[in-house]
Amino acid sequence: MHRRGGQQPGLRRAPPGRPPDRGAAGVTRQLTADPYPLLARLRATEPVSWRPELDGWLVTRHDLALRVMRDAATFTVDDPRFSTARVVGPSMLSLEAAEHTRHRAPFARHFRPREIEDRFAGFVRAECARLVDGFAAAGRAELRRELAGPLSVAVVAEALGLADTDTARVLAWYDAIVSTVDDISAGRPPGSGGAEAFGELRAHLEGSVGRRSLLTEAATALELPEVVSNAAVLMFGGIETTEGMIANLLRHLLREPSPPDRARLPAAIEESLRLEPAAAVVDRYATRDVSLAGASIARGDLVTVSLTAANRDPAVFANPDVFDPGRPDLRKQLAFAHGPHFCLGADLARLEARIAVETVFDRLPGIALESDVAPSGLVFRKPAAVPARWLPS
Structure with missing residues (x-):
């Protein structure tokens, strides 16, 4: 993906060369009701993707989710937009x-x-x-x-x-x-x-x-x-x-x-x-311009980690859509976040x-x-x- 232009944080639109996503409302409904097919597709083809319905980037791969949550200096919660604060x-x-x-x-x-x-x-x-x-x-x-x-x-x-x-x-x-x-x-x-x-x-x-x-x-x-x-x-x-x-x-x-x-x-x-992690996502904000899996993230951008997607990454969990308490490495699940x-x-x-x-x-x-x-x-x-x-x- 290309870096987006010089808008203020929180007011950024689709990256240059990409038309606005007029299907954002439908995608939001899909992410709410049955997100797994879309998350699997994004994880395989574009694991860090700009999502207009979130006005931010969505991270769907397990290793990238860990990288974002561990690196608090680059991906922070300390931002005036953080809603709970x-x-x-x-x-x-x-x-x-x-x-x-x-x-x-x-x-x-x-x-x-x-x-x-x-x-x-x-x-x-x-x-x-x-x-x-x-x-x-x-x-x-x-x-x-x-x-x-x-x-x-x-x-x-x-x-x-x-x-x-x-x-x-x-x-x-x-x-x-x-x-x-x-x-x-x-x-x-x-x-x-x-x-x-x-x-x-x-x-x-x-x-x-x-x-x-x-x-x-x-x-x-x-x-x-x-x-x-x-x-x-x-x-x-x-x-x-x-x-x-x-x-x-x-x-x-x-x-x-x-x-x-x-x-x-x-x-x-x-x-x-x-x-099925009860908290599906965690939010971070980029403190500097950074490249992540080919995506050029600008300082101030919202970066949302999908714990749901990371927990069904087939590179970590075999047959990830199946409930199997006997699978190995269950402690690699990220339902409680990380870092x-x-x-x-x-x-x-x-x-x-x-x-x-x-x-x-x-x-x-x-x-x-x-x-x-x-x-x-x-x-x-x-x-x-x-x-x-x-x-x-």
């Missing part, structure tokens, strides 16, 4: 280098695997049992909204010291903030709902700092507004992507002919993450997913999908519903 302020999600480390380190020590197991396993088991027992006698349930979503909210509330806050209220704050981020990402003027919700959340989080939560120690290293911004980011990731991860995993396992072997469940979780912005809550999300599946298959005999709803979503991918039935007790 415009709503909640600077945080570990939108900072680089020493400032990123300063914001991340006070939280990171609480997300080591052993600490996650010791602190959260009992709570997650009790919450999964409570949720499943609440609908077990009915013989059917929609597992995304009745299990995956409420569990994700409950764990985030517990971690942030909001356990005494009504779940519906936490979700209302979250939905308003996400809606505002979506408006900014789509170029629409944001409404006031996100700022108002963040103000309420900030007040509750500030009141939670003295309680036993992830915020307590962070408050000794960061200013209070910084603690709150990072807590909002943890809420964003802990609800949206964890709900999607659990919903996708349940769908994959319920499509299999037999219940999962508990010993192989960790591999099934990794394979589900590979096949300095690797997902802080990855092991907590894995813990929630494992215990949710164990609880479902232990307590709901004969469980099966009532209908199969495929995942969808441009940025976050999950099924709209996971309807299931079983033999009621």
Whole structure:
């Protein structure tokens, strides 16, 4: 591809010699509903391609995705257009280098695997049992909204010291903030709902700092507004992507002919993450002119990494469209991103997913999908519903 001309960042059009893509809306629909054929074609023929529907470059090959995510000096999140930062302020999600480390380190020590197991396993088991027992006698349930979503909210509330806050209220704050981020990402003027919700959340989080939560120690290293911004980011990731991860995993396992072997469940979780990452893309911005796989990327350009495409790269994963928990090298999947912005809550999300599946298959005999709803979503991918039935007790 050719380098595009001298427009300001964010106002760039198709590269010289290329007409505007009048099918952009159709491509967006395809990337939302069934992106795999298009992503496979781009990965094979143009692994770094200019996409007018994104107003940026799309990276679809596994090795190139790793290169972009590892090179924070060239491909950064620290850009004034970064949508989440415009709503909640600077945080570990939108900072680089020493400032990123300063914001991340006070939280990171609480997300080591052993600490996650010791602190959260009992709570997650009790919450999964409570949720499943609440609908077990009915013989059917929609597992995304009745299990995956409420569990994700409950764990985030517990971690942030909001356990005494009504779940519906936490979700209302979250939905308003996400809606505002979506408006900014789509170029629409944001409404006031996100700022108002963040103000309420900030007040509750500030009141939670003295309680036993992830915020307590962070408050000794960061200013209070910084603690709150990072807590909002943890809420964003802990609800949206964890709900999607659990919903996708349940769908994959319920499509299999037999219940999962508990010993192989960790591999099934990794394979589900590979096949359908809940976060489909991550965004970066070029800090300098750079060539990537023949594409001339200009300073300031948006560079979007498709985790969905990278995770189905046949150069890394044989028969990539098949759910196969026995495949080797599952840890090469990139569902939690890579590099300095690797997902802080990855092991907590894995813990929630494992215990949710164990609880479902232990307590709901004969469980099966009532209908199969495929995942969808441009940025976050999950099924709209996971309807299931079983033999009621």
